[in-house]
Amino acid sequence: MLDFVQQLVSGIALGCVYGLIALGFVLIYKATEVVNFAQGDLMMLGGFFAFTFIGMLGLNYWLGFAGAVIAMALFGMLAERVVVRPILGYPQFSIIMATIGLGYFLRSVVGMIWGTDDFKIETPFSDGVLRIGSLVLAYDKLSVIAATIILCALLYLFFNRTTLGTAMRASSENMLAAYYMGIPVKRVVSIVWAIAAAVATAAGVLLAPITFIHSNVGLVLGLKAFPAAVLGGFGSIPGAVVGGVLIGVIESMAGFYLPQGWKDVAPYIVLLVVLLLKPEGLFGVHMRKKV
Amino acid sequence: MRFLFKTDYEDDIKLFPHSGYVVSYGTLLAFLLIAPFVLSSYLVSQLVFVCIYATVGVGLMILTGFTGQASLGHAAFLAIGAYTAAYLQQFNVPFPVYFLAGGLLTGVVGALVGFPALRLTGIYLVIATISFGFIVEEVLARWESVTHGNEGMRVKTLSLFGQAVPQNGPAFYYLCLAVLILTIVGALNLLRSPTGRAFVAIRDSETAARSMGVNVSLYKVKSFAISAAITGLAGVLFAHKLSFISPEMFTLQLSIEFIIVILIGGAFSLHGAVLGAIFLVMIDPFLTYLKDDLPGIIAGIAATFGADSIAAGKIHDNVAAIASANGLKGAIYGVIIVLFVLFEPLGLYGRWLKIKLFFQLFPLYKRATFKRQKIYVKSERNR
Numbered sequence: 001m002l003d004f005v006q007q008l009v010s011g012i013a014l015g016c017v018y019g020l021i022a023l024g025f026v027l028i029y030k031a032t033e034v035v036n037f038a039q040g041d042l043m044m045l046g047g048f049f050a051f052t053f054i055g056m057l058g059l060n061y062w063l064g065f066a067g068a069v070i071a072m073a074l075f076g077m078l079a080e081r082v083v084v085r086p087i088l089g090y091p092q093f094s095i096i097m098a099t100i101g102l103g104y105f106l107r108s109v110v111g112m113i114w115g116t117d118d119f120k121i122e123t124p125f126s127d128g129v130l131r132i133g134s135l136v137l138a139y140d141k142l143s144v145i146a147a148t149i150i151l152c153a154l155l156y157l158f159f160n161r162t163t164l165g166t167a168m169r170a171s172s173e174n175m176l177a178a179y180y181m182g183i184p185v186k187r188v189v190s191i192v193w194a195i196a197a198a199v200a201t202a203a204g205v206l207l208a209p210i211t212f213i214h215s216n217v218g219l220v221l222g223l224k225a226f227p228a229a230v231l232g233g234f235g236s237i238p239g240a241v242v243g244g245v246l247i248g249v250i251e252s253m254a255g256f257y258l259p260q261g262w263k264d265v266a267p268y269i270v271l272l273v274v275l276l277l278k279p280e281g282l283f284g285v286h287m288r289k290k291v
Numbered sequence: 292m293r294f295l296f297k298t299d300y301e302d303d304i305k306l307f308p309h310s311g312y313v314v315s316y317g318t319l320l321a322f323l324l325i326a327p328f329v330l331s332s333y334l335v336s337q338l339v340f341v342c343i344y345a346t347v348g349v350g351l352m353i354l355t356g357f358t359g360q361a362s363l364g365h366a367a368f369l370a371i372g373a374y375t376a377a378y379l380q381q382f383n384v385p386f387p388v389y390f391l392a393g394g395l396l397t398g399v400v401g402a403l404v405g406f407p408a409l410r411l412t413g414i415y416l417v418i419a420t421i422s423f424g425f426i427v428e429e430v431l432a433r434w435e436s437v438t439h440g441n442e443g444m445r446v447k448t449l450s451l452f453g454q455a456v457p458q459n460g461p462a463f464y465y466l467c468l469a470v471l472i473l474t475i476v477g478a479l480n481l482l483r484s485p486t487g488r489a490f491v492a493i494r495d496s497e498t499a500a501r502s503m504g505v506n507v508s509l510y511k512v513k514s515f516a517i518s519a520a521i522t523g524l525a526g527v528l529f530a531h532k533l534s535f536i537s538p539e540m541f542t543l544q545l546s547i548e549f550i551i552v553i554l555i556g557g558a559f560s561l562h563g564a565v566l567g568a569i570f571l572v573m574i575d576p577f578l579t580y581l582k583d584d585l586p587g588i589i590a591g592i593a594a595t596f597g598a599d600s601i602a603a604g605k606i607h608d609n610v611a612a613i614a615s616a617n618g619l620k621g622a623i624y625g626v627i628i629v630l631f632v633l634f635e636p637l638g639l640y641g642r643w644l645k646i647k648l649f650f651q652l653f654p655l656y657k658r659a660t661f662k663r664q665k666i667y668v669k670s671e672r673n674r
Contacts, residue, residue: 035414086633089665092413093361097554098632100547105625108618116618175667215618223425223543226418234414261433268422275419276407 005135007256008249013141013210015248016148019241020203021225022232023155024196026240029229030159031168031192032175034084034095038103039200040222042079045106046072046201047213051119061124065205069198076197077190084193085186089175103219111215118212121205140209147206151199152241159237168192224251227271233281242282246270304483306476323468327461333576335464339532340572341565342467343525346474348552348564350521353478355550356559357487358514359494360408363546364420367427368519370541371397372526377444377536378437386451394524401519405512424546431538443537446530458532467528474521475561481517482561490514551624555631557638566639578620586611637661 024039036042049071053064083098128139159165171178171185179185204213211217228247232239247267255263274281293311297303307313327335347365354360372393379389404423411419431438438444449456449463456462481487489510492500501507530536548571556567590607598606613619635642641661649656 083629083633089667090636090663094632094636096361096414096417097550098629100550101625101628101632103625104621104628108621108625111618112622179667223421226421230415230418261429265426265429268425271422272407272419272426275411275415279410279415 002134003256007252009137010141011249011252012245013144013248014252015228015245016144016241017203017207017210017221017244018225018228018247019148019244020151020199020206021222022229022240022244023152023237024200024203025225025229026232026235026237027155027192027196027199029172030235030237031172032084032088032189033092033172034088035092035099035234036196037096037099037222038079038106038218039196040218040220040225041103041106042072042076042197042218043200043204043207043221044213044215044218045075045110045204046197047121047204047208047217048110048114048119049201050205050208051114051121051213054121055119061122065202068205069201072197072201073194076193076195079197080190080193085189088189103222107215107219114215116215118214119208120212121208123209140206144206144210147202148241151202152237155195155199156237164188164191224267227267227274230271230281231274233283236281236283239281239283306479320472324465327464332459335461336459337572337576339458339464339467341568342464342471343529343532344549344552344572345565345568346467346471346525346528347522347549348556348568349471349474349478349561350518350525351549352553352561352564353481353490353521354514354518356553356563357482357494358490358511360511360514361413361417361550362420362518363417363543363550364404364422364424364427365518365522365549366541366543366545367424368397368401368522369526369529369545370427370431370536370538371400371519372523373446373530373536373541374431374438374444374526375523376527376530377446380447386449390524390527393527394520397523397526398516398520401522402512402516404519405515408515409508409511421543421546424541424543428538428541431541438538441538443535446534446536448534449531458534463531467532470524470528471565474524475565478521478561486510486513551628553638554628555638557640557642559637560640562643563638563640566643570639574620574623578623582611636663 021039021043024042025036028034028036028039046068050064050068053059053067054061057064059067079102083102084095087094087098123140123143130137130139130142159169167178167183167188168191170181171183171188175185178188204218207213207217207221211221224247225244228244229240230243231246232241232243247270250266250270251263254266258266293309295302295308302308307316323338326338330338347369350368351362351365354362375393375396376389379392384392404420408416408419432441434440449458449466451466454462456466482490489500489505492503492505493507493510493514497507533540552567552571553564554567555570556563556565586607589610590603593606594600594603631638637644645661648660
């Protein structure tokens with residue numbers, strides 16, 4: 001039983017990271033109907049920015065965190081401006097390819113600048129553990145869970161309660177109509193990319209104490225975040241996090257109870273089953289086809 | 292410009308619409324046949340890879356370019372073909388048998404993948420095929436009694452009708468070339484048959500195709516099966532070329548490379564598959580050249596513009612450091628993909644068509660001829 005709870009918590013913590021990356025997918029998908037295959041790499045780059053600020057320049061953890069988030073938000077806007085904006089409105093496949101290309105580029109440039117070693121970021125809560133009875137929970141895992149809940153709640157409120165959030169949802173429905181209604185669609189898309197990159201950075205920095213930061217971490221985790229996003233329904237913010245947590249738990253349970261090898265495959269098997277039985281996901285909205 | 296006068300449907304579907312085709316393709320074929328005697332063995336070896344990648348490209352083009360079903364799982368099909376060859380070879384099965392068995396088995400697996408894919412479109416299909424790729428990769432690593440797991444499998448030298456065909460010799464090159472040409476001719480024939488027309492109809496509008504009486508499910512599964520079978524055949528050759536296969540060769544990275552082949556070559560045409568394969572495979576020799584010669588060239592240019600010898604030496608070292616940095620290939624891939632998507636969405640073959648049309652219509656060529664339409668509503672969902 002204790003093992004089970006222990007596995008559950010570490011699964012949830014890992015799942016929260018998947019959820020945060022999936023959140024980035026969902027944000028961009030919600031606003032622009034673009035799937036950003038480079039989301040994991042944005043997370044990786046954010047982690048490296050934070051590493052540079054905290055580990056190399058010796059800034060305070062929170063200051064470095066904030067610095068990395070702001071830097072990555074700007075980078076997200078830049079990436080949107082250079083790579084995505086010229087091809088908005090073209091078939092989805094072109095945009096998928098463009099973001100795959102962006103991911104390749106980021107991975108290899110990061111590898112060239114920072115090298116291909118593993119890096120660790122020292123955090124104020126790296127070492128402590130919380131003991132409840134005989135249950136031992138590490139603070140770094142709890143911090144991921146807490147941060148995910150806060151971020152998810154903030155973004156949910158932002159999308160459903162603010163004017164800017166409504167504008168984003170409108171431009172996702174129909175960019176042209178939104179533009180006619182006076183919504184500055186270009187700026188909206190650019191802000192969405194900034195938010196997505198910032199969320200990815202938060203994920204990267206929180207992840208750093210658990211699994212180290214290296215240039216391929218984004219690819220590995222980003223691909224695990226796809227099942228999360230699909231499971232939750234590709235357009236739903238709470239869905240992304242719930243899906244992420246489910247995938248994380250499934251993965252860690254499969255690693256513990258099933259023979260070797262299942263751990264890596266289990267999320268994808270779940271994904272295929274979900275796609276077959278309920279392609280719109282747990283929280284998704286079923287889209288009717290118009291002719 | 293040449294005006295083709297067509298009087299019946301037979302004229303419309305001719306493989307060689309006019310004599311110019313015979314001349315240009317004949318010249319190309321002649322060059323390819325004498326290539327092993329004039330090119331260095333390294334380049335011939337690269338040409339073999341071009342043939343294999345182009346065969347996969349043709350397979351992927353049928354699925355993605357003509358049926359409109361994106362797939363990022365083709366490395367898995369290649370793996371199934373390669374492993375079938377390696378496995379059957381242990382029992383002294385002759386090459387023609389396991390070559391066809393590899394294609395057949397991969398085709399069956401492709402059809403099995405096609406069934407679940409029927410309900411999926413766009414991004415969901417991409418994600419599902421990625422998952423399929425992962426699952427196959429993991430199965431190959433774990434099913435040790437057949438695949439030897441992560442240790443990989445050694446593939447013996449190919450023997451055809453009692454003759455050994457070493458993977459570096461000209462005979463193997465001719466074999467790959469023959470497979471490629473047969474695949475292309477087969478694909479061309481397929482595409483001018485009712486099946487091929489149905490594929491294109493599904494790509495352009497599923498709803499319209501269905502209302503015209505095309506059995507969309509059947510043709511999608513067919514397209515998956517054919518595409519996978521061609522990839523499986525290429526996989527057999529791939530296994531022989533490398534003479535050693537292991538699961539980590541058939542990763543998502545390879546699937547992405549195949550997509551790059553058809554993206555760079557230009558979707559919607561078989562020429563594109565071949566051009567893309569040439570481009571992708573020839574990046575490697577080009578990068579080697581870059582590493583060796585570029586620093587000297589840049590330093591030389593700097594020297595002509597008045598840099599003194601110390602500055603030129605510094606430039607030489609800096610350029611050399613960048614050109615030989617690890618992972619440069621990845622960055623170049625990334626930049627190339629983005630540049631093609633942004634500026635040359637029709638790929639290399641599209642550029643060739645534009646240049647051709649420019650001279651045919653000179654001076655009346657309009658850029659807008661090839662302009663794509665932008666759609667700002669949820670286009671993919673409504674299709």
